[in-house]
Amino acid sequence: MKAFFQKAKKIWKLVSFLLLVVTTFVYAMFQGGFVSWFLFVSFLPFALYAFFILVYPLKDFEVSRTINQEKYRAGDRLIGTITLRRTVPVPLAYLLVEEILPNDLLFCQQTKQAKRILFPWFKSTITIQYALDRVPRGEHTLTGIRLVTGDFLGLIEKERTIELEQHFLVYPSYADMTYRQHENKFDQGSTSSKMKMVRDTSMTVGVREYQPGDRFSWIDWKATARRNDIMTKEFEQQQSHDVMLFIDRSQSASFESAVSYSAAMTKAILKYGSQVGLVSVGEDRSVYSLRSGEEQFAGIYYHLAKIQPNSKRDFSKVIEMEIGKFQPTVTFIFITGKLNRSMVESLEKLSTRHLHLEVHLTKDEGVRLTKEELSYMDLLKRRNILIKTVYPTMPKSPIISEVS
Incomplete structure (x- = not known):
């Protein structure tokens, strides 16, 4: 329907232009006199220019786009450069150039606008830049560039959309942190080691x-x-030093904080010298088995750049389904943005197996824990399950502060 109205609008403008030319000419012919011919002659240059715009093909423009980086981190600045070249130097009174931004980039602050009006006249090469500040994490696609031009009176307007796909990935921003394994305490006695002791039968x-x-x-x-x-x-x-991370991919206000923290934890554990794995279940299921090295970090980091909070299962169900597939000697860390009753009940059941369980609750800066979450934290602590609240902050250099 929208395309139909746009086409009807163009036809109406063309008909109006022709009627205006014919009307001024007929008026001059039949009325005669200086005034009528003066009106016709004065309007004639505008009519001729509108005719040139009408027949001028916007396909004459060759369009290219470059961006300033191949890889970005969340919060980085994207600078796009659009270059237009043409062979026929028809004078253009104005030219609107617009980068068609996807929905996930529309709300970025634009210090240099992605939609600009230029006055190129006879220029054969035109270059503009736009800047998007604080690009969000995720996989993004720039689809094309829109060109619009017309005559002085707005009677003729031409538009062309050049399809120019360009994909880029924005990785989660994270800060370097130090990983330290915590002590295990059981109902009967305690072990004071910072590493989990496992019996080799x-x-x-x-x-x-x-x-x-x-x-x-x-x-x-x-x-x-x-x-x-x-x-x-x-x-x-x-x-045992091995750590398996579980990330909650259900909808949460602090999901981005959880993703950034997962990246930081992965890097810190590998730097500590341990093996690390990741369980990520949403619309897709991705499991990274326990490994060490930069290749493992690169794989997990790439996955964290693309994931979305699209899980249709409760996180507690994901934990129950996946945790039995790993050795009980592993340290399990559950990274989530919210605590609920079903998750607490699942963890209470798992605590009877003497597994090493940790819950890292991520919250955005300034967000306080609810009374319900505080009561759930007390329940988990009674079961000797380590739980900590994590607040990612973003000053000049990002840091991650932990509050146990």
Whole structure:
């Protein structure tokens, strides 16, 4: 319908132009005299110029666009340069040049406008720049450039849209941070190590007296018979550094903070020397198995640049479905922007397996925790689940502050 009205508008303008030319000529012929012919002769240059614009093809313009970087971080400045070249130097009184921005870039602050009116006249080469400040994270596509010109009186208007697709990716902004593994505390005693201690049941190094919590399969029946007391096998203790991150991709006001924090955590864990993986479930499911090295960071970082909060499943369901696919020796960190009852109930069930669970709750600057979230945090702490609130801040150099 919109295209129909635009076409009708163009036809109406053309008909109006022809009627105006014919009317002034007929008036001069039949009325005669100085005034009538003066009106016709005065209008004639405008009519001739409008005719030139009517027959001038905007396809004569060759259009190119460049942007100042190949890769961006969220908050960077995008500078686009549009260059127009033409072979026929028809004088153009004005030329409107507009970069057709996608919806996700429309609300960026434009220190140099992406829609400009120029007065090129006989120029054969025209160059303009526009600037978008604080581009948002994600995958963006610039689709084309719109050109509009016309005559002095607005009777003739010509428009052309040049399709010129250009894709670019904006990665999440993150700050360097230091990763430190936290102590594990259980109901029966505690371990003061900063690394999780795991029993390797394939390596028996001795026997000891039975202690509450030992598994039935650990009992050494021969030693029990010799000593007339229940004895269990002593296994070699191994230290696990591996960390599996779970990111909540449901709708949340602080989703972007969660993405930035996930990137920072991934970098920090790898720098610490540990292996790291990522579980990301939305409309698509992406799982990065435990690995180390720059290649692992590059893969996760690329994924974090593209993800959107489009999960149709509750985060608690994602955790329950995915956590059983990994070794229980792994440290599980759940990064989310909100706490709800279903998630807390799921974590309470998992805590009975003596897994190392951490919840990192991301909040935007100035956003306070609700009373409900504070009560949920108390419940998790009673279950010896580490929970911390993370506030990303963006001064001159971004930092991530943590509040346990």
